[in-house]
Amino acid sequence: MSQADDIGNLFHRFGASADSYKEINTEFEFLEPLPVAVVPAPPPTAAPAPAKPVAMSLVETKRPPVLAALPAPVLTAPSVDSNEDLSPGTSLRDRLAVVARDRRAAAEENNRRALDNALRAQPPQRPKAHVIVVMSAKGGVGKTTTAASLGKLLKRTTGRTLVLDLDPQNALLSHFNLPRSTPGINQARLQDAGWDGIRTLTENGIECLPFGPSNAADVRAFDAQLAANPAWLMQHLATLELGADDLLVIDTATGATPWLHQVLGVANQVIALTLADAASYRVLDKLQAWLAPLRPGTCAFLVNQVDAQRPLSLDMAEVLRQQLGDRWLAALPLDHQLDEALAYEYDPLQQPLDSPACQVLRAVAHDLAQRIEQYREETSAS
Ligand SMILES: Nc1ncnc2c1ncn2[C@@H]1O[C@H](COP(=O)(O)OP(=O)(O)OP(=O)(O)O)[C@@H](O)[C@H]1O
Numbered sequence: 614m615s616q617a618d619d620i621g622n623l624f625h626r627f628g629a630s631a632d633s634y635k636e637i638n639t640e641f642e643f644l645e646p647l648p649v650a651v652v653p654a655p656p657p658t659a660a661p662a663p664a665k666p667v668a669m670s671l672v673e674t675k676r677p678p679v680l681a682a683l684p685a686p687v688l689t690a691p692s693v694d695s696n697e698d699l700s701p702g703t704s705l706r707d708r709l710a711v712v713a714r715d716r717r718a719a720a721e722e723n724n725r726r727a728l729d730n731a732l733r734a735q736p737p738q739r740p741k742a743h744v745i746v747v748m749s750a751k752g753g754v755g756k757t758t759t760a761a762s763l764g765k766l767l768k769r770t771t772g773r774t775l776v777l778d779l780d781p782q783n784a785l786l787s788h789f790n791l792p793r794s795t796p797g798i799n800q801a802r803l804q805d806a807g808w809d810g811i812r813t814l815t816e817n818g819i820e821c822l823p824f825g826p827s828n829a830a831d832v833r834a835f836d837a838q839l840a841a842n843p844a845w846l847m848q849h850l851a852t853l854e855l856g857a858d859d860l861l862v863i864d865t866a867t868g869a870t871p872w873l874h875q876v877l878g879v880a881n882q883v884i885a886l887t888l889a890d891a892a893s894y895r896v897l898d899k900l901q902a903w904l905a906p907l908r909p910g911t912c913a914f915l916v917n918q919v920d921a922q923r924p925l926s927l928d929m930a931e932v933l934r935q936q937l938g939d940r941w942l943a944a945l946p947l948d949h950q951l952d953e954a955l956a957y958e959y960d961p962l963q964q965p966l967d968s969p970a971c972q973v974l975r976a977v978a979h980d981l982a983q984r985i986e987q988y989r990e991e992t993s994a995s
């Protein structure tokens with residue numbers, strides 16, 4: 614197998630593509646253990662083994678500025694400083710120790726520099742596409758309904774539109790009339806594959822990446838991978854080769870899952886869902902704390918299932934609006950058309966007349982579309 618195949622396979626294992634791989638002169642060197650106890654040492658009782666020929670190192674040993682802050686290699690000090698002229702009386706053993714120490718220092722320096730170059734050559738890149746993340750602190754508040762609706766309503770005319778399900782419940786595909794057996798990111802993980810192959814084109818013209826069927830062991834395996842690699846999600850999104858005109862809407866599992874940190878790291882816009890009730894109000898602080906590290910303007914709250922027939926629901930919505938200030942996006946009315954649409958497998962947004970929740974969802978999508986354009990203009994200008 615060629616080196617190119619090895620590299621291709623390596624990238625493939627991490628869910629990435631080797632297309633952008635640039636060969637750099639890594640020159641990692643094998644470090645021999647230093648001679649033990651250079652000084653003092655008793656004279657050898659047996660004849661010493663013949664010395665191995667010492668390869669002359671051509672590596673520059675001066676530390677470049679970028680590495681200047683790194684700690685100097687910790688080496689066992691020989692009895693003689695290599696910068697000093699070795700006195701004619703210096704023993705061969707000490708001379709060899711100096712040569713070995715210098716060779717090891719040069720190799721360590723070279724390895725540090727190669728690692729630094731490698732990291733610079735392949736920094737994890739957030740996707741070029743605009744990414745909207747839908748999340749909540751409590752379950753059943755309308756994340757999946759919102760993510761699916763926004764995907765449909767914000768469908769790009771000039772780029773691709775994708776919806777991605779990061780929730781093992783695998784519910785997003787039901788909003789696109791796809792069978793539950795449709796392979797998703799769990800199947801890609803099991804096959805050590807990127808995500809390009811699990812895109813399913815829906816009847817809406819949107820690409821859906823379901824979570825896919827899974828069991829408890831699969832979820833544990835995801836958790837372990839995410840914990841081990843903070844760039845896991847970014848690396849997998851990179852396999853989709855998204856462009857600046859594309860839009861990705863991500864549906865998430867409830868709460869501070871192992872996905873949360875990574876998913877917030879790729880978000881241009883976070884839609885946080887909450888209900889207009891006391892239980893949701895009690896976890897609002899927690900939700901806001903998770904979102905606190907985001908840049909101002911990144912996060913907006915949608916208060917769902919507001920019941921116009923119940924004064925408490927309306928009052929709760931008002932309390933939330935006052936508390937959220939400019940993070941308030943909209944109140945989504947309680948609307949049983951959404952429930953029925955899911956049960957009878959139709960798209961509520963395709964009905965001749967919009968139901969109340971669909972009207973608000975359209976207004977929210979219009980607002981988000983403007984934010985997306987504004988973001989594009991700002992980033993293309995800078
Ligand atoms: N505004 C609404 N009015 C009435 N029902 C709604 C509304 N929004 C969502 N629902 C219903 O609430 C249920 C839960 O919605 P959804 O699955 O979108 O929530 P979720 O936050 O994704 O849940 P989970 O935490 O389990 O992933 C669904 O049956 C959905 O149809």
Ligand SMILES: [Mg+2]
Nearest residue numbers: 756757780784
């Ligand atoms: Mg859901």
